[in-house]
Amino acid sequence: MSRRSNGLVGVWAEAQRQQQRQREAQARYQRDQERQQRAYQREVARSQRERKAAYREQREAEARRRTRELDARVEALQGLLATGCRAPAFRASALARAERVEAFAPGPLAQPVPMPDPARYQAQGGGWTAGRRAQAEAEARARFERDWQSAQAAEAQRQAQFATYQRQYQQWADAQLGEIRRHNAGIQEMTAGLRNGDAEAAVAYFSAALYASTGWPDELPRQVSAAYDSGARQLVLNWELPKYDVVPEAKSVRYMINADEEKESPRPVTQRRALYRDVLAQCLLLVLRDLFAADEFGALESVALNGFVDDHDPATGRRAPMFLGTVMASRAGFAELHLEQVNAVNCLVDGLRGQLSARPDQYAAVRPGRVPEEVGNGVVTHGGDEEPDLYAMDPLAFESLVAELFRAMGMQAVTTQRSNDGGVDVDALDPTPIRGGKIVVQVKRYRNTVPPTAVRDLYGTVQDAGANKGVLVTTSKFGPGSHTFANGKPLELVPGGELVDLLHRHGLRGRLGSGEQRQPVPAQRTAPESEGRGDDHNVLGMYWSGGVALDVCALVCRGNRVLDDDHFVFYNNPRTPDGTVRALIPVAPDKAAIQVDFDALPAGADRLVVIAAIDPVANPGADLSGFTDAGIRLLDAERTPLDQLDVSDGRPGETALVLGSFRRRANGDWEFVTGGRGYRGGLEELVQDYGIEVE
Template sequence: MSRRSGGLIGVWAEQQRVAQRQREGQQQAVLRQQRDAERAQRAYERDVSRMQREQRAAYRQHRDADALRKTRELDERVAVLEGLLATGCRAPAFGVEALRQSERIEPFAPGPLGDPVPMPDQRYYQEHGGRGRFERDWYAAQAAEARRVEQLGAYRRAYDEWAAGRLAEIRAHNAGVAGTAEALRDAEPETVVDFFSAVLFASTAWPEGFPREVSAAYDRARRTLVLDWGLPAYDVVPAAKGVKYLPSTDQEKEVPRPVTQRRALYRDVLAQSVLLAVRELFAADRFGLLDGVTLNGYVGGVDPATGLPGRTCVASVVGERRVFDRLNLERVAAVDCLTGALAGRLSAKPDERVAVAPMASPDQVGSDVVVQGDGDEPDLLAMDPIAFEGLVAELFRARGLQAVTTRRSNDGGVDVEALDPDPISGGSIVVQVKRYRNTVPPAAVRDLYGTVQGAGANKGVLVTTSKFGPGSYTFANGKPLTLISGTELVDLLHQHGLRGRLGPGASRATTVDTPVDTPVEADADFNLLGMVWSGTAALDVCALVCAGNRVLGDEWFVFFNNPATPDGSVAMAAAAPGDRAAVRVGFDALPTRADRLVLVAAVDPEVNPDADLSGFTDAGIRLRDDSGGELDRLVVSDGRPGETALVLGSFRRRAGGDWDFVLGGKGYRGGLEELVGDFGIQVE
């Protein structure tokens, strides 16, 4: 018969069994935790793998779409070339009347000066301020209104004077146009050549990058115009037919255009260009001046046989009006029409610069030959992009550097690579070329800095035909970047014996400053300077137009009681969304004697009599275009306890006419009165 053990041994055995069960439970719990962790790890790895697959798929989709976009761009360029003649034939013909200017003058627009100063409401003061404060504010408002009326009258007189002068200029111009029409009726050779050159230059049918160079003479007896006209080079036809993305190497590859196809399209473009130029001339002839046009098409560039720059005649035609008028140019095959119906000449291999003999030349005409366009002083704005980059590289070589232009694709945003051989200050330089007409945005300067860092270069240079704004110079300050504006570029070219101009007419670009009392024209470029800051104190943002550290005069201090300068170049403005105050500035319209625009902020003592600038933090200036689009943000200094006014910073005119921003930071405990006193304003 069995019995239950007792005593100490039984207790010890029971304890061992309990401990064993606990150990087994703990082991099971650990095993469960391990299994749970392994399942979670496997789930995480599956999620990561799926996410990576999705990312790879999205990345490939993006690269495929980018390659497709580039292919479409190539197709669009080719489509423009293929339809050059048909598109040009649908454009309206140029006429003398197109040279006339409208006599409509921009109406008088006083801006904030047209708004009366609001008078204080006595009922408010009965509840909050008292009679003494009301009288003080009422007299101040009356004085401000009287000053506004006086400024408005001065502005109106200045506007009337400007408007009368502008109207006189327009009428004088239109009288000259009438004289041109009369000279054309008399078939004066020089006027005829000038007019028909303007016809070709003014045509909107020529794609970007096509040359505009003409030398011409008019045979009055035969009523024939003989001219040499510039034609595009072979690279006008894209060498690539498309772009493909190769996932295996994560690179894009250009699909080459078949050589035979490219050569055929180039010959067709040349034939279309010749036919279109002749068509433009005949269509613009409203005075019966032309019975015929002899046009020789020349291609410029470096002659591969000599290595020297030169011109090659690749097309020539004698077009008689009676024959030309019977053609349906929108439906012809350009090469067949030029060489067949018109019996013209077209090079069999223009891509290899195989020449044809011109049928006649301007030199064979009795009258003087008039040369206009790129052959005189190249217009940098109209120059072929590749030729422009070559000119910039030539400028660097003229300055003693080694410089070459990069390939057109996969250049990493670098147009010219230069090397300064100086062992101390030299090194590699990357150059970007921007053939712009408008101000270069600060984003382009930031992109250049990224390219410099990515390429490991010593320096970056951004060359443009336009100019840079304050945001660009502010970003470039202290960095290995050099910004060369259009005016500086022209000066550098001339200093080193090279040629270049900006726009038609002048060989150098000149900056014309608006006279002090002349109202700013409606098409002047403006910027909005939007102020942002943290804190609840009410602040007044003001601007001073200065020469050095002295304001030009009391009327050039723009604040709540003087909302605009006499010429309207600086004015208080409605703040854009996200800004707390704004000043509208036309930098190019500021007077010649002004070299800086100072921005200041001050506590409004009426609203916050006990406040200071200790809460003025996270402050900045948002540089915007006139439509409100943000171009850049300029950081300014924070306020300090006890100070009630602060110089935020100043925009300063550079020697080339551009403006850069200089950070301020000087604070004042005596408020706006003490601050403006430092700038020469006497506060009563």
């Protein structure tokens, strides 16, 4: 007889089974978690290895690229003479200008006004009666006559404007052709003088041949002093040679993994000295080749050439020309040489009996043979420091030079009276039809950056004078505020570097200072508290509406990549190593402030990116929807407002935003470009796009 269970044992057994299943499920979950964790760790380790490998590959590729550049530079120096000999010979015809001007283009004025078609003026809705039909016909004739009279008046006005434009064009075209013909007549006079042994014509022509030579590398100096001995038919000249640093000091570049830096392997001193000496010999031979090849008139029987470097004399410390090579070559003897196959040093010293410094790297000078000053016909110098220093020029002379530049560019230009000039230094008129017109010009002989207030004043002058354009010419540069204000307005800004280039391109002369340094060099800072207190730094004051707390940061970049982590200025790194960019305590109405010394930023930096991100401590869970009515105040060192730069508002869901970037222009000036790209992943996601690894 079996006993029936009272149910307690079954309940207890079921409970045990449930607990067992829970323990097994928990164990499986734990094993899955551990497996996922191990997989995640393996993935992280693999990703880190890949990033490190990619970074290493990038650095090694950069080192290889720099090495290739060094090899290419040395190869170009070794083949300087051979390459130059393949360049076409200079001819006098290259100096002539084609007798043609821009064609007359009246645009819409060339199209006659269409006359109304009588067929389109029919009586409308004349009705059934003869009276109504007659009235409708009379109204149609009246409309036709009214439109005909209007079209005739418009056509008469068009013809008058067309005739005026045609007269203006003809006057301009005649002036342009007259200038071209005077120029070509001067070329013909020079060539006639060459055939007759005229010294001035010979110096002008052969100087032009050297400056126009396509075989002479652009990066090498071009400075000549010359005279011509008509009796001996000999050109005597001093020509500037490149300095010792033309030969790269480094031979190759390697990436050092452990130190995470690129290391340059130095070029052996004996190799560098030998190559420099060979380069000097090639340069002298190339100058002789260009001169004899350009002589299509038989003006040269021989050339006395002295090569010099313009540097500080190691014996006196003073800047002076030091002669490193000299040679006197006859036409007959030089014609027998096969320059593309010669050893340059042996050819110069043994073949042509010239002299070449044994230690040109130490500026061990040679005694020149015949120098231009001994000829007696007057020495003409082109290039170098003989050009007038624009900084030291008299203000009136500087204004006259700018007016002369505008005239050389085909415009009519005069300087204004010193008093009551209305802020205009030069009045110019561009006679080009359609796009020409009145131009007001202001000149600023400054050394420091031109403030935006000067650009604003020029714009007011343009409006007051009713001019078509305003041009501001300076010996210094313009800041980002000036370029931002001028954008989209009839204003043109000409900084010092472009001014010198324009002068040279139009046959005028001028330089900025000694010419040794084109970019300002920041003063040495001896203590952190003195950093950034120069007169040329700027303050960027950021302001916005709303109560959202933000971290405003700056990235010093080359392109879209930060130079390194130390050039990311934020709350944990308030300044760059050189102190050119640093965070400041804001002053109302600003909520954040950054100080920037644009002129002293690293040479490799071409961009300063300003960003903003939500402060996750002060505003956890907030986004940039409360970031509105924002802007950047551009201030000078005394916190005087220079300009106001607008930035984009924030958007819901985004927690970081690129406010904008200051970008270095080709001429060294900076301009501001508005940003606007937002990020949902906050500051970490944003800076990763600029090459910063976030741990």
